Amino acid sequence: MNDTSRLHAEDITIGYDRRVISRNLTVEIPDGAFTVIVGPNACGKSTLLRALSRLLTPAEGRVVLDGRAISSYRAKEVARVLGLLPQSSLAPDGITVVDLVSRGRHPHQSMIRQWSPADEDAVRTAMDATGVGELSGRMVDELSGGQRQRVWVAMALAQQTPLLLLDEPTTFLDIAHQIELMELFTDLHEQGRTIVAVLHDLNQAARYGTHLIAMKDGSVVAQGAPADIVTAELVEEVFGLPCVVVPDPVTGTPSVAPIGRVREGHRSARGVR
Amino acid sequence: MSAIAGVDAASTGPLDFGASVRVVRIGGLSLRFRVRALLVSIALVVAAVGTALAALCLGEFVLTVPEVLSAFAGTQSGIVETVVLEWRAPRVLGALLFGAALGVSGAIFQSLTRNPLASPDIIGLSSGSYAGALVVIILIGGGTFMIAGGAIVGGLVAAGLGYVLAYRDGIQGFRLVVVGIAISAMLGALSTYLILRARLEIAMTAAVWGAGSLSRVGWTELALSAVVIAVALAAVAVLAPAMRQLELGDDAARALGIRPEPVRLSLVVAGVALTAVVTAFAGPITFIALAAPQIARRLTRSPGTALVPAALLGALVLLLSDIVAQHLLPQPLPVGIVTIVVGGAYLTWLLVREARRRP
Numbered sequence: 001m002n003d004t005s006r007l008h009a010e011d012i013t014i015g016y017d018r019r020v021i022s023r024n025l026t027v028e029i030p031d032g033a034f035t036v037i038v039g040p041n042a043c044g045k046s047t048l049l050r051a052l053s054r055l056l057t058p059a060e061g062r063v064v065l066d067g068r069a070i071s072s073y074r075a076k077e078v079a080r081v082l083g084l085l086p087q088s089s090l091a092p093d094g095i096t097v098v099d100l101v102s103r104g105r106h107p108h109q110s111m112i113r114q115w116s117p118a119d120e121d122a123v124r125t126a127m128d129a130t131g132v133g134e135l136s137g138r139m140v141d142e143l144s145g146g147q148r149q150r151v152w153v154a155m156a157l158a159q160q161t162p163l164l165l166l167d168e169p170t171t172f173l174d175i176a177h178q179i180e181l182m183e184l185f186t187d188l189h190e191q192g193r194t195i196v197a198v199l200h201d202l203n204q205a206a207r208y209g210t211h212l213i214a215m216k217d218g219s220v221v222a223q224g225a226p227a228d229i230v231t232a233e234l235v236e237e238v239f240g241l242p243c244v245v246v247p248d249p250v251t252g253t254p255s256v257a258p259i260g261r262v263r264e265g266h267r268s269a270r271g272v273r
Numbered sequence: 274m275s276a277i278a279g280v281d282a283a284s285t286g287p288l289d290f291g292a293s294v295r296v297v298r299i300g301g302l303s304l305r306f307r308v309r310a311l312l313v314s315i316a317l318v319v320a321a322v323g324t325a326l327a328a329l330c331l332g333e334f335v336l337t338v339p340e341v342l343s344a345f346a347g348t349q350s351g352i353v354e355t356v357v358l359e360w361r362a363p364r365v366l367g368a369l370l371f372g373a374a375l376g377v378s379g380a381i382f383q384s385l386t387r388n389p390l391a392s393p394d395i396i397g398l399s400s401g402s403y404a405g406a407l408v409v410i411i412l413i414g415g416g417t418f419m420i421a422g423g424a425i426v427g428g429l430v431a432a433g434l435g436y437v438l439a440y441r442d443g444i445q446g447f448r449l450v451v452v453g454i455a456i457s458a459m460l461g462a463l464s465t466y467l468i469l470r471a472r473l474e475i476a477m478t479a480a481v482w483g484a485g486s487l488s489r490v491g492w493t494e495l496a497l498s499a500v501v502i503a504v505a506l507a508a509v510a511v512l513a514p515a516m517r518q519l520e521l522g523d524d525a526a527r528a529l530g531i532r533p534e535p536v537r538l539s540l541v542v543a544g545v546a547l548t549a550v551v552t553a554f555a556g557p558i559t560f561i562a563l564a565a566p567q568i569a570r571r572l573t574r575s576p577g578t579a580l581v582p583a584a585l586l587g588a589l590v591l592l593l594s595d596i597v598a599q600h601l602l603p604q605p606l607p608v609g610i611v612t613i614v615v616g617g618a619y620l621t622w623l624l625v626r627e628a629r630r631r632p
Contacts, residue, residue, distance in 0.1 A: 055527050079530030086524030090387065092517075095576030098288055106518055107530040111511070115296045115305035124288060136288065159529065 006031055006194065007052060007082070007163055012061035014044075014051045021047045022218035024061070029163075034189040035196045036209030040239050044218040045198045046087065046167055052196065053084040053165045079107035083161035087168050089152055091140040097151050098136045101127055104158030126157035130184060146177035153181065157188070164188065166197040170204070182208045202239075206230050206254045214238050230254035310573040310582060317585035321369060324592050328365045329357055331600050359492075367490035367498075368592040368608075371555055374502045374547040376569070376587020377509060377580055379562030381544035384516055384578040385537060386450055389623070392563035393548040396453030399559060400460035401431020402552035403483055407464050410479050411471045417489060420482065421553035428549035431456055436541060485556040485609020487595050494554045501550040505543045506584075512540055513580055520577045558609045560616020561587050561594075567623070590615070 008028040015021040021044040029035055029052070037045040050056040051063055054070045062069040070078060083104075091100060104126065105119045127133045130150045135143065140151060149169065156164060166185065170178040178201070186208055189195050199205045205212060206226040213223045216238045222229045231254075232245045241258055248255040293308035329341045334356050343349040344357035379392045386395075393399060405427015409415045415423070439452040464483075468476050509516075515536045518526045523533045551558065568590075569582035594611040 053528060055524055074530075075527070075532050076530035079528065084524070084528035086522065086528060088522065089525040090520065090522040092520040092577035094570070094574065099576050103518060103521060104529065106514065109514070111514075112302050112304075115303050116298075120288060155525075156528070 005029060006066050007064070007196075009048070009052060009058075009063050010061050012051055012058035012063065014047055014056055014058045016047075016056075020059075020218075025218070025220065026061075027052075027213065027220060027223075029194065029196055030211050031194055032192065033194060033211040034186065034209050035194075035211040035213060036205040037196065037198045037213045037215060038200075038202060038205045038238075039215035039221075043215045043238075045215050047218075048215070049165055049167050049196065049198050053082060054078060055084070055086075076107045079159065079161070081161055082163045082165065083156045083159040084165045085152060085156045085167060085169050087171070091148075093141075095140050096136070097132055097138050097140055097143070097154075098123065098127070100140050100151055101132070101154045101158050104155040107159060122158045122160050126154040129157060129187070130154040146173050146180070149173060149177070149181065150184075153184065162192075163194045164196070166195065168198050168200065171200065178204065202230070202235065202256045203248070206256075207248055207251055226253055230256070307573065307575055310575050310579060313569075313573045314582055314585055317582065317589055321585060321589045321592065324589060324596070325365050325369065328368070328592060328596050329361050331596065332356070332361065363490050363492050363495045364487050364595070365592065367487050367495050367555070368595045369588040370495070370499060370502060371487070371551040371558065372561055372565070372588035372591030373584040374498075374505070374551050374587070375558065375561040375591065376565035376583040376585070377506060378544045378547035379564075379587070380566035380569075380578045380580055380583040381509065381516070381540050381547075382562070383566050384520055385540060385544075386447065387520065388447070388450060389567050390563070391450055392560075393544060394457070394557075394559055394562070395450050396435045397431040397456035397460060398428045398545060398548050399552060399557040400457045400464065402428040402549055403557050404460045404464045404467070405430070406482055406552075406556070407467045407479055410482065411467050411475055414475075417494075421494075424553040424556075425549045427460075428545060428552060431460060432541065432545040432549075436538075481607070482556045484607035485558040485612070486607035487555055488607075490554060498550045498554050501546060505546045505550075508539065508543045509580065512536060512543070516540055517577055556607070556609060558591065558612055560612045560619065561591050564616055564619045565590055568619075 005028045008026075010026055012025050013020060013023045014025070025048065027048065037048060039045045047056065051058055054063065057071065062071065064070065065073065065078065065082065101123050102119070105122060108119065108122075109115070124133075127136065130153050132147065132150050132154050135147060135151070140148060143151065149172075153169065156166075169185070170181050173181065182204055185195055185197065189210075197209075199209075209226055211224070212226050212229055214221045214229065214234060221238055222234055230245060232243055235241055235243050235245065235256055242260075243256050243258045245254050245256055247253070295306055295308055295311075297304045297306075326338055326341060330336045330338060334352070336353060336356065340349065340353055341357055344354050349357075375393075382391045382393055382396065383389055385391075402424040405423040405425070406420050407423075408427070409420045409423030413419065413423075435449060435453045435456050438456075439448040441448070468479055471479065515526075515531045518529050518531045519533060519536060521529070526533055548562065565587035566578060566583040569579050569586045572586070573579045573582050575582075591608070591612070594615060595608045598606045598608040598611040
């Protein structure tokens with residue numbers, strides 16, 4: 001184990017009520033990487049992300065942030081280092097885009113410091129980065145799904161944390177908006193942020209992630225660079241899905257083509273096999 | 274990708290908040306406020322002061338504004354001083370203070386449950402206080418302060434019961450509302466049972482108490498309740514930023530450095546204290562807590578909950594209702610009956626509006 005990693009889980013057992021999802025899980029989030037956690041539904045990937053972002057307290061073991069148990073920090077201290085885009089958030093009635101993005105500054109504010117020039121800069125930078133600057137004064141409930149998700153990302157960005165965790169950030173978006181967001185996350189990663197995302201789409205995970213963690217039944221099955229670990233055997237083992245892995249025609253990263261039942265008229269697929 | 278084009282070409286100039294926002298910075302201090310919310314608040318303060326002066330003048334013994342002011346200045350003595358300082362001032366201040374407390378209490382519960390129809394009545398508070406008071410009036414036969422104590426204990430027990438029954442891995446607004454409605458119904462049944470068993474005169478006393486009136490508010494009652502309300506409001510002021518973050522959902526709030534459970538529990542305690550202390554001294558006064566925060570939000574057009582305008586509006590509405598109850602009706606009635614009528618009209622309007630919005 002590399003002790004210099006800023007965020008890692010040491011031997012944690014996590015779950016809800018008395019239902020254990022993962023037992024004795026040890027996971028390290030490499031600094032400066034774009035880590036993507038993949039796996040079938042209910043494999044515990046979101047649960048792991050919740051534990052890493054201290055939304056869930058492990059029953060055993062501990063999550064370590066910068067050398068100390070994450071539970072030993074004050075809540076606001078963690079929020080200045082680690083940001084999270086949760087799976088679902090609620091926009092208060094009648095809130096404008098800029099007001100919502102401004103809520104991301106809460107960890108940096110106090111009763112007497114309600115709105116500093118740094119707050120203003122952070123909000124503007126976050127809105128520009130996500131392309132919601134022109135929507136500034138619009139009501140959040142009037143926006144499209146893709147716009148709204150970008151506003152939530154902007155709120156997490158306004159928090160200005162070196163670590164950013166994303167729980168299924170592209171679910172419910174159409175393919176164009178998904179790619180738009182993934183490109184944005186890649187930009188943020190290239191600017192030096194450590195990013196951890198839970199994703200459903202294996203091809204996007206392999207294309208945008210620099211480090212993959214594949215999970216099944218609460219355990220980590222494989223981890224490493226996408227080119228090293230995404231193989232037909234792994235996909236079959238993790239998802240139970242027979243497939244062919246070919247290089248992505250654009251990026252050369254591994255791309256997964258499910259075999260399914262090959263029908264008449266799709267004979268060319270047999271040729272690949 | 275067009276959406277990301279802004280990364281390099283960062284815009285400059287003040288942020289467009291879609292509404293007028295002012296920031297005041299003095300040294301390390303920086304305060305941000307909405308111009309509209311500030312103007313509405315100032316207008317509400319002016320209206321409340323004006324209404325309070327009118328309330329001090331009105332009555333069987335009608336006074337002029339200079340007479341009222343001189344009574345406060347101490348240059349008047351005799352009957353005018355007695356009428357203003359002993360009879361009317363506590364009642365007027367009580368209306369303002371209790372109205373503000375109810376407005377804030379309603380704003381807290383509406384914020385926590387994210388439900389505009391949620392008010393302290395919903396989670397069984399008022400019925401708890403009423404049942405607690407009835408136990409004292411009918412079974413024990415105590416005086417004003419024992420009744421107040423009974424009302425506070427009853428409110429706390431009902432709120433605690435609701436909190437415990439609705440608790441499952443934290444509190445969820447909707448569950449709190451549903452459990453609260455059930456508790457209200459059960460406590461309502463208990464109250465009816467108590468009244469039916471009581472002797473007629475005692476049942477009458479109980480009924481008068483149950484209507485909600487400011488007629489029992491004197492300086493002692495006012496001072497006692499003011500202490501509780503001041504402490505609760507101070508706590509709410511400290512918790513207000515966290516409360517607004519909680520409106521984003523627990524996960525987002527936690528991600529932004531809030532610990533939802535302690536914040537929510539503290540807010541519930543403050544909200545319960547505010548309603549319980551009002552109920553203790555004035556009986557159940559309904560609908561102020563329901564209507565004031567919503568009307569305030571519409572007037573200020575602020576996102577989420579507006580605490581200060583809700584307090585000011587609650588104060589103004591309760592004082593106006595008390596003036597109507599005392600002077601504008603053929604026969605003086607308890608203020609609780611007027612607020613029920615005002616609130617009923619508001620509730621009808623709200624329901625019609627919601628129904629139209631969703632065909």
